Amino acid sequence: MTTPLDGIRVVDLTRVLSGPFCTMLLGDMGAEVIKVEPENGDPVREQGTIREGLSWYFASFNRNKKSIALDLYSEEGKEILARLIATADVLVENFRPGVLAKMGFGPERLEEINPRLVTCSVNGYGSAGPYADRPAFDFIAQAMSGFMSVNGAADQEPMRSGQPITDLVAGLYAAFGILAALRSRDLTGRGQRVESAMVNGAVSLMAYLASEFFATGRVPPRTGNDHPLVAPYGLFQASDGEVAVAPSNDVVLGRFLGALDLRDLLSDPRFDDNPKRFGRRAELKAIIDGRMRTRSQAEWIARLNAVGVPCGKVQDLAEVFADPQVRAQEMMIDVDHPGAGTVRMLGFPVKLAGTPCRVHRPAPPLGGDTGDVLRSIGLSEREIGDLEAARIVRAAAQPQGHYMPRKPEPAP
Amino acid sequence: MTTPLDGIRVVDLTRVLSGPFCTMLLGDMGAEVIKVEPENGDPVREQGTIREGLSWYFASFNRNKKSIALDLYSEEGKEILARLIATADVLVENFRPGVLAKMGFGPERLEEINPRLVTCSVNGYGSAGPYADRPAFDFIAQAMSGFMSVNGAADQEPMRSGQPITDLVAGLYAAFGILAALRSRDLTGRGQRVESAMVNGAVSLMAYLASEFFATGRVPPRTGNDHPLVAPYGLFQASDGEVAVAPSNDVVLGRFLGALDLRDLLSDPRFDDNPKRFGRRAELKAIIDGRMRTRSQAEWIARLNAVGVPCGKVQDLAEVFADPQVRAQEMMIDVDHPGAGTVRMLGFPVKLAGTPCRVHRPAPPLGGDTGDVLRSIGLSEREIGDLEAARIVRAAAQPQGHYMPRKPEPAP
Structure with missing residues (x-):
């Protein structure tokens, strides 16, 4: 069956959470997502509980992706990235604004390499404005966006949510914006820049709290579990x-x-x-x-x-995942990971009846697709061997079960 | 400039929050959204602070939409809906699962009317499973999804968020799913059903909390503003x-x-x-x-x-909307509403550089586009007049400033 994003190639420079969530959503819809990782891999490979060498947190957010380990500090690595971008439909990154340009991939260069490319930045505050350069983090975006000011009991301090809500909402808006930009590209032949910021996403969820503030000038109080206006509730x-x-x-x-x-x-x-x-x-x-x-x-x-x-x-959470409705909706799924057993993870929040989301490949070992991806952009076995010898690229040592980064050898 | 959703017609049967948020996102990207309302209008027209006859809450969530007032209980009203659906690309509804079918628009009928139609249901629990028929509400979805179990201080009760997070996340996932299904339709020529449930959306945001629970069996505790593992923080x-x-x-x-x-x-x-x-x-x-x-x-x-x-x-919120970064990002915008002054509302969370979102029309008066929409599906002035006389459709009495429902006249 043809998936919605059949034939869409995504070059994924993201790591940790907001960006990988975005590209996971695209992968779940059938896009080919090529995760470009440094030698040490996405830091999430080493986070959370590790079972049989695999972080279940990493496995969950990186299903349906390929991995290529590539040194983007080297000229040769940048050249490979450029060739990859030339073949792609979408580039997603969650660096701080400006970092990609400093790496040599500013908007003009990207346009030159591939005028049909949709480029998406998932960031903290947006790339324009006085805070553009600030480092971002979910807790801080919850604070700055006003989320915390309306979360919590009236007589208690403002409260952050345990869910990393601003990361995930930014990733979801990014995925939505990318699909819109792809449609625009299909109509006009031209790609464009998409941007989704954590603070903006969280602000956008203020809904009637914002409307009431704008209409009355009154700051909404925290009301805990009580309704601000209605009783009983x-x-x-x-x-x-x-x-x-x-x-x-x-x-x-x-x-x-x-x-x-x-x-x-x-x-x-x-x-x-x-x-x-x-x-x-x-x-x-x-x-x-x-x-x-x-x-x-x-x-x-x-x-x-x-x-x-x-x-x-x-x-x-124990009750949620035992709940017959949550189970009927398959919000918990089991995915086989060759060499690392069966990993349980969250299911698919959007259901498409004709072309349902599915796991077509488990999260990749670090560099597990380096060879395949390089061959797909025309490199010969010899060139690949030379790049490996020069440590510009790395391939997984074994095809299965090599999820964690290889620690650099000690200097001789 | 060609907007991403140029040429996409959305028939919008939604009301209140989750569905209207979804169709607002589509309208912001340039879709033609036709909001089909009953004689008394979307209840939100009468909610929140009303200024110059206009609910600012309604204005915010219904920008970029047209309104047609149509009696869907009548056979003639259903016939008009069928004709409208035949011209549409997308149908969005947030009834309880099964209600649309009871109205005579089950999946087979929709397929028959328009095989290219993407149909989206935004609902509480999903249409399959034991709770499918339960009425939904944001607070309840926050409770059932586990959101509340990880929100709040360790020594306090589980806490709902002041933001209607499950409504909005479901609406956002729905918009993403609709764009994916539209792409699928463009590839295959066939529409399909999309579904986004509030509980599923909230569960999907459990991120590493879910991964850790699956990997260890330990239920994550509430940790308030402290990091569960790291100090200082x-x-x-x-x-x-x-x-x-x-x-x-x-x-x-x-x-x-x-x-x-x-x-x-x-x-x-x-x-x-x-x-x-x-x-x-x-x-x-x-x-x-x-x-x-x-x-x-x-x-x-x-x-x-x-x-x-x-x-x-x-x-x-006063600090948020005075923040120079939030202002630089235009997360607060002013929209002229003819007859009701200038309405301040939230800006656009996703930024597209080439085809930015914008307000191309303010929220519509109830029935403000009834005539135009009916003419667009081929009805004559005489037919429209007859339908109005029979109270099957209603047009806004005056083109401007008629935002609130006309109360039914007392029986003679």
């Missing part, structure tokens, strides 16, 4: 645990209180409109908790969902 | 406020302590490796805070960034 106490309930409008509230046999509250003068309920939140919660405590979490979740009240429980 | 106390600092590896840590004139700590037997530093986090933080208090936030942020230490401050 939040976590309620069943006999064996909490249930999250979101009765976001009067219709759903009627269903919720009806299911609890508390519909009379809606005509109780203490609670007969939202401002009153909001003002007496704690009192109302106590009444609802009293009723909720008579049944289990699972019973309430079944009952409330059945009558159309959005609800659920706070699941930890 | 987090918020430190300057003379006039906190500075977020992320020294994620030994090189950056050396720079950080060097800038503080505390490099000696690295050879202090109490702090000479990360496990020791992590075990004496509080003690180490006290030493660092002592030094940080000698200068202001701004001074430290300038100094540390200059030596390559990722750092910044926790900004609230």
Whole structure:
């Protein structure tokens, strides 16, 4: 079956998280992703839990990619990169803005090598503006973007999210922008530069919080698990645990209180409109908790969902990946890695019925595709041998199970 | 200039947030988005702060769209929808799974009307599996996906994010999936179904938290603003406020302590490796805070960034939108709304250098494009008049400034 990105070659200069997430999304859709790594490899090869020589973190973010180990500090290495770019549709990098140009691959040079190329920079703050040169990091982007200011309890400090949200959102926007630019290229014959910055991505998720700030000038407070305007809403106490309930409008509230046999509250003068309920939140919660405590979490979740009240429980990762729905959606998959066993990883968040995403190759050993890729751009076996001897390129010593960087030998 | 989605017609049956965010992203890239609304309009038209008859929340999420008010409960309304779909490239909906089929537009019917159509469902849990019929809501998806389990302080309850993160991530994945499916269609001539679920999207952002759980079986704890493994890291106390600092590896840590004139700590037997530093986090933080208090936030942020230490401050929305970098990146834009003044809204998170996103039309009045859209599918003025008289379609009473639904007249 023809995948959506069939025939698209991506030269991937990214490492760690935001960029590799972007190119993983492209690879999952069928692009040929060529990960260009330095001699020591993407640092993630050595991060997280290593099993049978393979970092499961690396395996997850680098499925569906090829690896070529190439010294980009050398002139010969740069020449190979140029030849690779000439054959590519997309170049993705997550260096600090300006670094690629310093390496000799500024916009004019890229245009000259390949006018059809889509170039994407995934970075921290964007390449224009006073902070363009600042080093970026997810935690800092969470702080600078305002994310932390609206995350956390009202009486506690601003809170970062445990998910590396700004890295991943930037990677996802980058993948979206690349597909848009590819379509543009197909229409016009010309590639262009795409840019996705972590802070911009996180700011863009401010949604109605931003609209309200712009309309009123009031800074949104942190409200923890309470709704800033609506009550009842939040976590309620069943006999064996909490249930999250979101009765976001009067219709759903009627269903919720009806299911609890508390519909009379809606005509109780203490609670007969939202401002009153909001003002007496704690009192109302106590009444609802009293009723909720008579049944289990699972019973309430079944009952409330059945009558159309959005609800659920706070699941930890063990519960998430045991959840029958998460399993039905195949959000956890097992991938065979020759030489390193079976690796469990996250599944595919976007489902295409006709051309579903799949793992067509496991994450590559460092340099595992060096020979194949070099041959694809016309190098002879002899040239490849010479480059290896000069340590400009490296091929994996063995085709299987060579995931970690070879440590440089000590000087003689 | 030819936009990336030039010539792409999107029939948009979505409302509120996840779906409208998806179609906004498509409209920003130049697609023609036709928002099909019921007589009372998208509920968001009446949500948030209303200025001059216009909800700024609605204006922000519905820029670059047309509006047609159409009664989809009537046979005539369904016939018009079918004609519209026949001319479209993409159909996006965020009903509960199965609702569109019940309306008479199941997959076979859509295929029959338009085999080149890309259909996208943005939903809560995915259309297959035991929870497919459950009503969805961002807060609940944050709970069920595990997001809340890793968000918050260790000694506090699991925390939802103030950003409606699962709605927006699902909308963004949907936009990415639609572009992939359009490319597939261009290659094969056939459309297909795309699906993006809020819970799946949030699960997919678990990144290394999921990898570590899969590799070790250990459930990741909430760690608040502390790094789960590395110290020093987090918020430190300057003379006039906190500075977020992320020294994620030994090189950056050396720079950080060097800038503080505390490099000696690295050879202090109490702090000479990360496990020791992590075990004496509080003690180490006290030493660092002592030094940080000698200068202001701004001074430290300038100094540390200059030596390559990722750092910044926790900004609230007033600070974010006053930030010179956020302004240089145009993440806040002003859009003229005829009849409703100038509306400030979020800018574009993905930057395309050649074909930048722009607002080519402000959010539409309810039914503001009914006549134009109906004429584009071949209806005559007389047919349009008859449909209006029968209240199957409605056109905006005045071309400008009619953003809110007309309340139904009382029965005679």
